[in-house]
Amino acid sequence: MIKVEHLSFSFPQKELYNDISFTLEEAQHCAFIGTSGSGKSTLIDILMDPESYLFDGKLEMDPDCTIGYVSQFPELDNTKETTVFEYIGERFIKVQNDIQSICTEMETSLDIEPLLEKYQLALDALEAMGGEDFESNIHKQLNLANLMKRRDSKVSDLSGGEFKLVQVMKEMLNRPDLMIMDEPDVFLDFENLNALKKLINSHKGMLLVVTHNRYLLNHCFNKIIHLENTEIQEFDGRYMEYNFSLLQTKIELQELAVAEHEEIERNETIINNLRAIATYNSEASRGRALKARVRFQERLEARRIKAPFVDIKQPKIRFGIDNEMEDSTVVSVNQYRVAFDELLLDNVNFEIKSTDKVAIIGANGTGKTTLLREIVKNNHDAIEINADAKVAYLSQLQGEVLKDSNTILEEFIDAGFKTYDEIRSYLSSYGFEGEMVSQKIESLSGGEKNMLQLAKVAASNANVLLLDEPTSHLDTYTQIALENAIKDYKGAILMISHDFYSVVNGMDYVLIIEDKTIRKMSMQKFKRMIYASHFDKDYLETEQKKKSVEMKIELALKDTNFELAKGLVDELEALIGLL
Structure with a gap:
């Protein structure tokens, strides 16, 4: 188990985490989600190298815990003339070659005792790595990803997507206690994405994967960690079930919010009436009643529902046109x-x-x-x-x-905007607000x-x-x-x-x-x-029905028709079960 307790961390210009806690347990395949810039990659860096970060809180991890890592942007050393098989099995081949060298040396050496000791140590190392059948395991992975045909190809001849898969295989073969992947799906075509899905689902160890890919999210994970607005939320279950849980919570919170709003409005009316009476009636009891009502109103305002994981602010993207062209x-x-x-x-x-x-x-x-x-x-x-x-x-x-060397503001100076205020107003719709617009693009x-x-x-x-x-x-x-x-x-x-x-x-x-x-x-x-x-058969039709029911629920919530929304939730739950 890896345990994070009450962790807080900030950069000078941005608070990332405020008192967050979560656990990762053996055999869990965890999707790590959250809006862009919420700090997912930084949290991964902290897990991998906690000594390099000054954070508040506690991180419990066995000192012998091994971590495998697949970067968002894997880089290949094109100077190496390495085949795919040699690249994936590099650690095992090295130990195997060491064993072969010791055996060759024993054939001519007069002092065989120290060589026998070295030979046994090398055999023990290979066994500890699970390397006795590493060749068979590599072949299984290559077949799973439909890349057996690339076994003897040079790694430098692979496409970017193929190399990403090969990197995943290499890290998985090393059998780390925790395998971390940061957006491994980026730029993968659908065939390679499906191969990645198979590799993830075949992995027996603990996985933490940053991904926004809906195909992987719906088909690969049994735990969700959601980072949003400096807070974190854990959910044991599939991504579809997590979204369903969020929707149920959204209905409950909106129903409460409507009731609270009505109560606040009623109280506001009473306060206004008391103020009106106080203008021509100066009795002390009237003043005390007014003050009590105002304090009550402040308490109501203070406990308004806040839902950082339910009502996530979506960007307002709109593609307009200066010059529409007729059918041409x-x-x-x-x-x-x-x-x-x-x-x-x-x-x-x-x-x-x-x-x-x-x-x-x-x-x-x-x-x-x-x-x-x-x-x-x-x-x-x-x-x-x-x-x-x-x-x-x-x-x-x-x-x-x-x-990269531009600030966000500078990037938009030549984009047709007349003033900085105009740029700030425009970019706020896309989530770039306040001091953020002065950041360098390279920091994003x-x-x-x-x-x-x-x-x-x-x-x-x-x-x-x-x-x-x-x-x-x-x-x-x-x-x-x-x-x-x-x-x-x-x-x-x-x-x-x-x-x-x-x-x-x-x-x-x-x-x-x-x-x-x-x-x-x-x-x-x-x-x-x-x-x-x-x-699977009928998946498309079921997914379309699911989408249709979700839209009906959204419309019911807009009309504050909570009874209809709750009825549709039961229908939605049945469809999710089919998916």
Whole structure:
């Protein structure tokens, strides 16, 4: 068990945790969630290296506890000519080679006793690591992730998604007491995401995974730790069950809040009446009654319901347009071809109309980002952009669009705003408030940087949006806000995304990469293809029913119809059971 008790920690410009406590226990697979910038990665750093941080509170962890870690941004040393098998089994192969060297030395040595001792120590080390059958275990993991074909490939030849999976396998094979992964799903295509799901579910040890990916959240974890507004909340159960619990609490709190509001209003009316009487009747008893009522009103105000985990402030993303284009072609691609060391795309032809919302779908490393960048640059013979098109671009490489050395305010000076106050007012809708706008962009989390990109895209009022992995690093609340903004947008969108939910909830159709070219696929067919490979029968229909019931509950709460909301909750619980 790992135990955190009454932990508080702040940076000079921001309080991150205030008296938080939680535990991690053997065999728990825990999802660590929270809005962007809430301090998830910092808390992981504290767990991994508590001596480097000055915090209040207590962290109980066995001094011999081993921690495996998969970074949000894994870096590969391309100078090493290492195969996938050698990379994953590096520790075991080293000990195995040591054993082989000792055996070779024993064949010619006259003094064999110290060598026998070294040999036994090496065997003990291999056994302690669980290394007797490490080769078989590597093969099991590679098969599970559908990467056995890459066993003898050089690690430097892997796509980014494949390397992320290989890094996960390497850490899991070392059998740490606690395995920590910080957004391991970022930029993974759906096949690799499904492989990651299988690796997580096959792991026998304790897991702590920072993720905003709804597919993983719904299919991988038996505990949720939710960090929000300096506070933390634990939940033993699945993510869907946690959301259901939040919804039940929201109904209860809103019902209480309405009753409290009515009581406060009644008391305000009495106070106003007493004040009116006091203007022409100066009896001491009248004054005492007024003071008592005012004190009672202050107590009512003080105990108003506060719910940091229920009513999380969602950003208000809105993509406006300066110049709406009538039904016309805004992007035309004819006979596009791209190759680096090998041919990536050939004979690519498609058109995007002025109101089309289109997702480009394909495996990691198939040329999607290269194509989108070529459209942004608009200097390729095979690509034509309508003269009336105003294009805005969001990059998966945030440094392409944002300058790390800028403050947030400086980044928006050239974005069409006239005053600092205008920038501050605009950015507050995106969660950048107060002194935060004076922070350097380099100090922001990945999710905050992507939110800043979305704010720049929205401020452009462009009629064509080119979005490369816009949901990466975004928390689930912002992902849903982005989906709503996409639905309401009146222009054209071409979006690269591996996020299944964003694609099916916001796009009209997909352009799918197969056999080094691109073909159009209807949304209905795309859904069938994904569900046939990765979901149980009727999952889609059940999930759609669940979403419909959740919307009905939200409408009932807006109308303060709590009886209807409670009735719908029973229906929702039954659907969650099916999922």
